[in-house]
Amino acid sequence: MSQEVIDQIVKYLTPQVPITPISQGAEAVVFLTNVHPYDIGRSYPDAKYIIKYRPPKKYRHPSIDRALTKHRTLSESRILAKLSQIPELHVPRLIACDPYNGCIWIEYLGENLPNNCGFSNLKNYLWMNADDPYNADVEKTLVKVGQQIGQLHWQDYCHGDLTTSNVVLSRRGGEWEPFLIDFGLGSASTLVEDKGVDLYVLERAIISTHSRFADKYNMWIMQGFKDVFGQHGKVGDKKLKDTLKRFEEVRLRGRKRSMLG
Numbered sequence: 218m219s220q221e222v223i224d225q226i227v228k229y230l231t232p233q234v235p236i237t238p239i240s241q242g243a244e245a246v247v248f249l250t251n252v253h254p255y256d257i258g259r260s261y262p263d264a265k266y267i268i269k270y271r272p273p274k275k276y277r278h279p280s281i282d283r284a285l286t287k288h289r290t291l292s293e294s295r296i297l298a299k300l301s302q303i304p305e306l307h308v309p310r311l312i313a314c315d316p317y318n319g320c321i322w323i324e325y326l327g328e329n330l331p332n333n334c335g336f337s338n339l340k341n342y343l344w345m346n347a348d349d350p351y352n353a354d355v356e357k358t359l360v361k362v363g364q365q366i367g368q369l370h371w372q373d374y375c376h377g378d379l380t381t382s383n384v385v386l387s388r389r390g391g392e393w394e395p396f397l398i399d400f401g402l403g404s405a406s407t408l409v410e411d412k413g414v415d416l417y418v419l420e421r422a423i424i425s426t427h428s429r430f431a432d433k434y435n436m437w438i439m440q441g442f443k444d445v446f447g448q449h450g451k452v453g454d455k456k457l458k459d460t461l462k463r464f465e466e467v468r469l470r471g472r473k474r475s476m477l478g
C-alpha cells in the first residue's frame with residue numbers, strides 16, 4: 218500500500234483515528250480502526266470498524282475523478298443502507314459515509330479462523346475444511362450462503378462481484394452465518410442476466426479454488442438459493458426457472474469463451 222495513500226487518509230482522519238491497513242483492491246483501500254466516527258477522541262480497545270477509502274486516481278482528470286469517487290461511494294452506501302433493512306439479509310451495517318472524501322465506515326464482521334487458517338471468509342473456511350470437505354458444518358454453511366444470495370436476488374438486487382472472499386462468515390450461537398460484503402459493484406436489478414452472472418461468478422470462484430469438491434459445494438449453494446424462491450409459490454417458481462435458464466446460458470457463454478481462449 219503506497220505511503221502516499223496512507224498519508225492522505227491519516228491527514229483526513231487526523232491522528233485521533235488510528236488505522237491498520239488490511240487490504241488494497243483495484244479501487245479502494247480498507248483499514249481497521251477502533252474509533253467510532255461519532256465518538257472521535259475516544260477509542261475502545263475491543264471495538265472494530267472498517268474504513269473503506271477510495272483514494273484519488275492520478276490518471277483521471279481531477280473533476281471526473283471527484284465525480285466518480287462521489288458516485289461510487291454513494292452508490293455503495295445507498296445499497297448497503299437499503300439491504301440492511303431487509304431482515305433476512307446479512308450485510309454489514311453502514312455507519313457513516315463521506316462521499317466527497319471517498320470514505321465509508323462500516324461494521325466489522327468475521328474473525329480469525331482457528332489453526333492460523335486466516336480471516337473467516339468463505340474461501341479460507343473451505344480451505345480449513347479441506348481434510349473433511351463434506352462435513353455437516355460445511356453443508357449447512359454453504360446452504361446458508363445460497364440462501365443469502367437467493368434473498369438478495371429475490372429482493373431484486375445483484376452483487377456484481379460475488380467471489381468467495383466477498384462472503385464473510387460470522388460465528389453466531391455456535392453456527393457460521395454468512396454475510397455478503399463489498400457492494401462496490403452492487404445494484405438494484407430485475408434483470409435475470411445480472412443474477413445469472415452473479416451465480417456464475419461464484420460457481421467459477423468455487424471451481425477455481427476448491428475444484429475437487431466444487432460439484433457438491435455448488436450443489437449445496439444452489440439448494441439454499443432455490444429454497445428462497447420455493448417459499449414464494451408460483452411467482453417464485455417462475456422467477457427461479459427464468460434465473461436458472463439464464464445462469465445456464467451464462468455458463469455456456471463462459472465455456473465457449475474459455476474454449477476459444
Ligand SMILES: Nc1ncnc2c1ncn2[C@@H]1O[C@H](COP(=O)(O)OP(=O)(O)OP(=O)(O)O)[C@@H](O)[C@H]1O
Binds near residue numbers: 383399
Ligand atoms: N465489513 C467488513 N468486515 C470485515 N472485513 C472486511 C469488511 N469489509 C471489507 N473487509 C475486508 O477487506 C477486504 C476488501 O474489502 P472490499 O472487498 O470491500 O474492498 P475492495 O477494494 O472492493 O476489494 P477488491 O478490489 O479486492 O474486491 C475484504 O476482502 C475483507 O477481507
